[in-house]
Amino acid sequence: MPQAVTSELAGPPTAGRKRWTGRTVMGWTIVVAVGLVLAGVAYAWAERITTERLRVSGAQRLDVYAGSLENLLGKYDFLPSTLELSDDVIDMLQKPEDAALQLAVNQHLERLNRQAGSTTIYVSDLRGITLAASNWREPNSFVGDNVAFRPYVRDALRGKPAGFYGVGTTFLEPGYFFAHGIYRDGRMLGVATVKVNIEKLEKAWVQGADKVLLSDEHGVIFLTSVPAWKYKTLGPLSADVQRELAATRQYFSHALTPLDIRYEPTRDDGVQFATIRASASGSGADTPRRMLSQSLSLAPRHWQFIYLSDLSPARSNAQTAFLLACLLQAFLIVLYLYVRQRRRSLRLKLKAKEDLQHAYDNLELMVAERTYNLKQMTRSLSDEIAVRQWAEDKLRVTQNELVQAGKMAVLGQMAAGITHELNQPLTALRTMSDNAAVLLDRGRIEDAKSNLGIISQIVGQMGTITGQLKAFSRKSTGNMAPVAIQPAVANALFLVERRLEQEGVGFRLDVRQHDAYALCEGNRLEQVLVNLFNNALDAMSAVDKRQLTVTIEREGSRLLISVDDTGPGIPDEVRAHLFEPFFTTKEQGAGLGLGLAISEQIVVEFGGILRADPAPGGGARFTIDLPISEQGAVHG
Template sequence: MRDPLLDTSVVAVKPSVRQLTFWAFAIVFLVLLIAWAGQWAAHREADFQSDSINRAIEVHALGLRGEAAKYNYLPFTASQHPDVIAALSSPKDLARRQRANRYLEDVNRRAGSDALYAIDLQGTTLTASNWNDPKGFVGESYANRPYFIDAREGRNGQFFGVGKTTGEPGLFLSAPVRHQGVILGVVVVKVSLRQIQETWAKARDPIMLSDAHGIFFLGSNAPWLYQAKTVVSQDDLAWVRQHEVYGARQVFPRVPWSVERTEGQPGYLIRTRINGQSRQFLAVDETLPDLGWTLTVMTDYVAVTRARNRTWMLGGLGACLLILGGLYLQLRERRFAEQRNARRELEVRVRERTHELGEAHAFRKAMEDSLLVGMRARDLEGHIIYVNPALSEITGYRADELIGRLPPYPYWHPDDLEKHWHDNDAMMSGQAALSGFESRVRHRDGHDVHTMVYTAPLIDATGKQSGWMSSVVDISEQKRAEIRQRQHDEQLQHAQRLASLGEMASTLAHELNQPLMALSNFASAAKAFAAQGNQSLLVNSLEEIMAQAQRTAEIVRRIRSFVRQRTQGVENCVIHDVVANVLALLKPEIRVQHARVVTHVQAPLPLVPGDRVLLEQVLLNLVLNSLQAMQNTPVDSRVVEIEATCVGATVFITVADRGPGIAADIAEQLFDPFFTTKVDGLGLGLNICRTIVESHRGHLSFENREGGGVIFTLQLESMS
């Protein structure tokens, strides 16, 4: 006869089909959720990387346009000189050609370009800055070059290619030489992009520039140069060969890329090999229509992969915790059910349950020991009763050194003792935030560890609270990432200052051209007066040359001073000096716009704590926007009014203009990043201005002005 006390079949509790189905669906759901979260994290990281690439593209494009525009004036200026016109009018007059050679040589040396030369209507070079060089251009035919064809037909030409004479690549800019309405020839300047090439070569990730046919001619990865993004058509290939764009090169193979595009994802994925290693890049193309080029900027795709894998790992850890909690609750349910059975069944169940609980405990301990999240249990008095290996790794203290300890614990940071006591009292009283709190601890070896602590009640087998269980997550890497992000934001603010300078570049270039042209004219006059022996007029011409040189040096000094300035941190700023510095920088722009600036600065104004350079940048951007907004306003009404007053402890600075104002349909987007109403604007000015003001605990707002125009108000707190 079977002893009912030993018959375990009487007390065996098997999971129901419903429970198994629930756990199966729960596990499948968690797996799908974790998989989706990983893909979402990867897409989010790809968006971030794409935004970083777009910001880099703006900087690189600005540099390319600046290099191209730097010498735009030179062909036209040289084409107006009498020596060049005389040489093209009388090509057989060797004396005139020699004077033109020396003039072009002097201008080329001063401008810093590679070469400056004049071509007759048959395409043959008559005079050149390198006339005395063994590889000089004099006598060479460039009739098949597009820049010569465009200029001969009366248009300014622009062309990038490999030099027929030197074999070195460069950017060619050309202009027709007109005399009494007739085109006599063409003046060409060759500009090297070597500096941009050297800068790109230091970049961590590839940067490539292709022409209108898709052929890479400039970039950071030399093996990809003179290869094409796609198969070059026969018509394009014939055009390139006809004009000898890239010298003797006749074949342009496809670049060794494998391109993958995903709908809805910014940019596209490139798989390739660099230095024998397989690499993946996220790439974004930017067309530069004014130059006829396409800029391709890439970033390593490993950051996207890491974001997805990190999310999968954290999701797996969270799922393990949920399953562990579910198993624990299920074990409690089964235990309560067993207590309601008869005493005879209970004796058998106790033996079986002891074994099951032992296995469950071992399983739970194995899972807790494998977690990367630190676990700490304390009783109601604050004694530490359990720590897992992850917490020992975070603090550097072994479990036997922590168990039994009361606050203050040895890993509490000595500089944050008051905060530690406050957080401890909140936890022990059950008032800790469910969303957790940050806590800085001191590792045993002395370095700081930033953690996020989550606390929940510890319930014993009877359902009573016996203490507190805390999860401790190491967020030091996240903190370091936040510091890197702040540094990135500071770099973006500096880039905005350069972008604002770029918007003034054309006006400043015009300002420089005037004294430079005057220098050339007075120098020619002085030479003529010296030949005539007219000492009085010669002295006057030399004095004018000195005045124009000083004017040019002052303009260059202001530009270089503005570009090289760096923020010095918080200081006590004098608003009157801030306004004066900004107006000094914008003096050429104000004169070009035929505008006036009226200032009303209350005296005295209290000092304002802040970064003087950043505050000047904000005011410069606002005044520059006002000047540009009044381009279609009658000249008599082009007035910018700057007023600075103080009300209590608050300083108000207003910038008002008489432009068209701001339409209601764009008012809400005015401070959005990359939103702009300018054809060549970046859309960063007002967004970064507001960020700078808010970082000074201030406020930037605007309102339309009665009678037309807009008023921007900058509100800052003073030291009083």
């Protein structure tokens, strides 16, 4: 009945579904295409807006950098002409052989250079020979150098104040040179030159993804925010330019190689893009990188500032606008589908309500059937639980009986030894009692009392033997308590002592942990020890050297009792089945194979482990691993 109702509620597989027609597919294709076009328009609009912001920001930076450069150069433009005011300079140019005048001018230039913060100041005669310099104390002083080949010196000698950027031929230090003629009464006597370091301006330039460079009239980059671009060219140099630069030694030993940069045609709005390979910036990659390029000319020096703006923000904003447009359109589509689905859900809800009413009409029958099934299942589970409980109780009783049977088997094996132990005292008792009767007849009362005292001692010894056997044979209580290990070992040893003597087996007790107590049940622990002792004696029956060793030691919170023999040991294939019930390596009828299985079960119930390993000196070692008890105990 429930299956029929479920099938009825499910309804036809295709109910409520609408097939996709070719017209529907075409409509959704047009919607997606229009959405992509609108997203593309948003991408282009965002990219153009961001590019315009980058262009405005780049133009402002170019103005700031150009103003800083002009201010720096303007501070030193007047400095060479002030040397005309120094009488010492005029006298030295008129009397170049006067060493005192030369020294005075050197010292004057040194002080002036230090006060002005320039790099070097020096004075040359009309031949271009440097007569005095601010660095006259240095080993590579300019004094005596011929600088007539320098363009700024040639221009100054022609009466035209000059400015020039170049790399020094002495220290290879770049700088900007100001040169001005020195006159007296309208006659030129020499040239004064001031060298200024303008490299420090680079430190204030952009150190991010944007790049800045300054090139001369030949397109040689001499200042830039990218060290790898320095002394590169914006394009190949003509042969005439190369010869001119070589003659003036403007850039001295630097190789002027072209920078790998390609300019795109300027757009209608004045924006220009340049593509440059990333390897030119020293990044190690060789991927072309597209950047916004802006330039600013510096007259009258014919220099050109170029600012390259990173287009990553523009691309990122454009991508964001594209994604937002796509998300907005996706939201509108989802909203449309939601409204459409909502209307469909209302229709399905009405139909479901009808189906629910129909199912409710059949609910009572379904509940009655399910209740009956649950009662049947509950009854079966109760019967199964009762059977399991009975089986567990039976198993527990069987296990206890097996343990007791194991004890009886051990006592049976020791019967001959125990009989011998009791026969000797009994014989002595008979002899001593007969002697006591004779002594009484003869009136020797003291001698008779002495015999009776000896008889009492013998009876006490026999009571000790029978007491040990009784304690070993009684059933265990199953209650665990702190048990002293050494007495337990001594009690177990007592039961196999006769066999040790008969078979000539040596015994050694190695106590590394005195006053050791383990949490277990004493009687069953003695049974395990007796079983291990007997197994060890059986293993040594066919060997010459027979030694039984018991070791008691502590390992952390555990107490280890090891039983070592000098027998042939246990093969690996036997060790894997050693603790299985009814597995034995003894001859037929010599054992049932239950001793180790029962011993392991007893140790596990104590919360311990019984394991078999090779003994260090050969033979086998069985180790009883028990939880230690820090409390004193009464041996059970």
